[in-house]
Amino acid sequence: MTINKLTYYPGCPSATMAMEQDISTKAVFEKLGIELEELEDWNCCGALEAEDPKLVIALNARNLALAEKKGQDIVTPCSICYYNLARTDKALREDEKLRAELREIDSSLEYKGTVKAKHVLDVLVNEIGLAELSRKILKKVNLKVAPYYGCYLGRPPETAFDDPDEPVLMDRLIELIGAENVPFRHLKTKCCGGPLMITRPDIAFEMARKILEGAKKAGADCIVLACPLCGMMLDAKQPDIEKALKIKLEMPVIYITQLLGLALGIEPKKLGLNKNIVGTKRILEKVR
Amino acid sequence: MPIKAWELDPNFKYEIMKEPGGEHLTACYQCSTCTLGCPITELIPSYNPRKFIQMSLLGMRKEVLSNPDLWICALCQTCTARCPQNVVVGDVLSVIRRIAEKEAEAGNITIESSRPLFEKAFLHTLEKYGRLYDMGLALEYYPNREGSRIKGMRAMMKDYKDFGMRMFKRGKMGPLGGGGVFKGMFPEKIKDKEVLKKIFEQMGEKEK
Numbered sequence: 001m002t003i004n005k006l007t008y009y010p011g012c013p014s015a016t017m018a019m020e021q022d023i024s025t026k027a028v029f030e031k032l033g034i035e036l037e038e039l040e041d042w043n044c045c046g047a048l049e050a051e052d053p054k055l056v057i058a059l060n061a062r063n064l065a066l067a068e069k070k071g072q073d074i075v076t077p078c079s080i081c082y083y084n085l086a087r088t089d090k091a092l093r094e095d096e097k098l099r100a101e102l103r104e105i106d107s108s109l110e111y112k113g114t115v116k117a118k119h120v121l122d123v124l125v126n127e128i129g130l131a132e133l134s135r136k137i138l139k140k141v142n143l144k145v146a147p148y149y150g151c152y153l154g155r156p157p158e159t160a161f162d163d164p165d166e167p168v169l170m171d172r173l174i175e176l177i178g179a180e181n182v183p184f185r186h187l188k189t190k191c192c193g194g195p196l197m198i199t200r201p202d203i204a205f206e207m208a209r210k211i212l213e214g215a216k217k218a219g220a221d222c223i224v225l226a227c228p229l230c231g232m233m234l235d236a237k238q239p240d241i242e243k244a245l246k247i248k249l250e251m252p253v254i255y256i257t258q259l260l261g262l263a264l265g266i267e268p269k270k271l272g273l274n275k276n277i278v279g280t281k282r283i284l285e286k287v288r
Numbered sequence: 289m290p291i292k293a294w295e296l297d298p299n300f301k302y303e304i305m306k307e308p309g310g311e312h313l314t315a316c317y318q319c320s321t322c323t324l325g326c327p328i329t330e331l332i333p334s335y336n337p338r339k340f341i342q343m344s345l346l347g348m349r350k351e352v353l354s355n356p357d358l359w360i361c362a363l364c365q366t367c368t369a370r371c372p373q374n375v376v377v378g379d380v381l382s383v384i385r386r387i388a389e390k391e392a393e394a395g396n397i398t399i400e401s402s403r404p405l406f407e408k409a410f411l412h413t414l415e416k417y418g419r420l421y422d423m424g425l426a427l428e429y430y431p432n433r434e435g436s437r438i439k440g441m442r443a444m445m446k447d448y449k450d451f452g453m454r455m456f457k458r459g460k461m462g463p464l465g466g467g468g469v470f471k472g473m474f475p476e477k478i479k480d481k482e483v484l485k486k487i488f489e490q491m492g493e494k495e496k
Binding site for chain 2: 012013015016017019041042043044046047048049050051052053054055058059062105106108109151152154155156157160164189190191193194195196198199200201203204206207236237239240243274275276277
C-alpha cells in the first residue's frame, strides 16, 4: 500500500523531553517520501493520569474529529497517546449513545469513525512494510540492540498491534538494518516504572534498573524503544537511578526512529542523536 | 484478621460494576494470574490485585478503599492482558481508585498516597492549557504534597535540580535547542479552550 500523507499527532513531550523522537520521526518519514501534516490545535490525550474513561474519550474525540476533517489516518510516535486515541476510536465506533452524548457537550467532539489511529511503529512495519524499507537502507548499523517494547504496544488486547508476550515489530526492523537483537525476551514487555516516576520513585527506579541492567548483561550497545515515557524513565532519569542505587549503567537509550534513520543514511544530528541524555557517540561509531 | 459479616457492604461490587471499566468484576475466579505476572508484586509483595478483587466481591469496601497499595499500580496492563476471564483487572482497579478519591473528597477516608494530587495537578494543566505543562504540574503538585509552598519548592528542587540541568544542557528546555529562549518554561496553549472548559464542566457534573 502506498501512503503519501498522514496526519501527525506529536503528543505533549514532543517539544521538550522527547524532542529527539519528534525530530527523528519527521526525518524518517520525510526520507520515505511520506508527508506528516501536524494536526492543528491538537490537545493532550490525558495520558495515564486521566483515569476516568469518559474524560479520555471526550479529549480524544476532539483530536479524532479534527483528524477526520483532514481525511487521513492519524499517526503518533507515543505509545500512550496511541492507546488513548485507539481506544476512543473503538469506543465511539461501537456506541451511538456515547457519540450523541459527546455531540451534546460540543459539536467539535462529533466523530464519525472514518479515520484510524496508528502508532508510528505499526505504520513503518505493517503499512510501509519491510520490503519497501529495505530498498531505502543505505548504511549498515553494526550494533547489538536490546529491543524494549514496554506496555502499550502489545497491551491491552483492545488496542494492541503486537504480541503481548513476544512482540516482534522492532526486532524485525533491527534485523532489517543489519543490527543484532540481543536476548531480551524476558524484559521486552516488562514495565519500566515510568508512571510511578514522580509519586513512587523508589519503586520506579527498581523497575527501570531491571531493564537497564538486563540490557547490559545481554551485551547490548543500546536499548531501542518507542515510547516517550519509557524514554524519560530509562534515559533522562538514568543518572538519577545510578546515583540513587549506587550503580553504573551508562546504557544509551534511543528511539526506534533514530535507529532506523541512521540506516536510511540520515545525519545523526537530524535524528536528534545529540539530544539523548546518555551519550550516543559510541553508537554512532558503529554505523557505516 | 477475621471478617465480620455485619461490617461488609454487599453493594460494593455493584458500585464498581456500574462504572465504566468495572463491568466484568464478578467474572473473576481467583486464579491469581494477575498477581503472578505483576511487576509491582515482584517488588512489593503486599501488593495483590487478586486480593483487591476478592475483597471487593466480599464487600470489604472500607478496607479496599483505604489500602495504600491501591496507588502503586504502574498501569502496565499486564494483569488485563493475561486475565483468562477478561475481568479487565487494570480498569477495575482504576474504578476502585476513583471511588476512593470521591470518598476522600467527601472526608470519609484518608488516602496515604500523593498520587491523586499528582493526577489532579496533571489534569489542571490540561484543563487550563489543553496540553501538559510540566512546570505548572510540578508547581502545583509539590506544594500540595508537602503541605506548604516552601517545603514544596525544596522537594521539587531535590527531584528536579539535576534533571532540569540535564534537560537544559541538551536543549530540551531553555534556549539551547531551538524553539525559543524559554522553551518548556511556559505552557503551550491550544486555541480552542472553550471546548476544554465544556468537557471538564461536563465531567465535573457527572461526579456530583
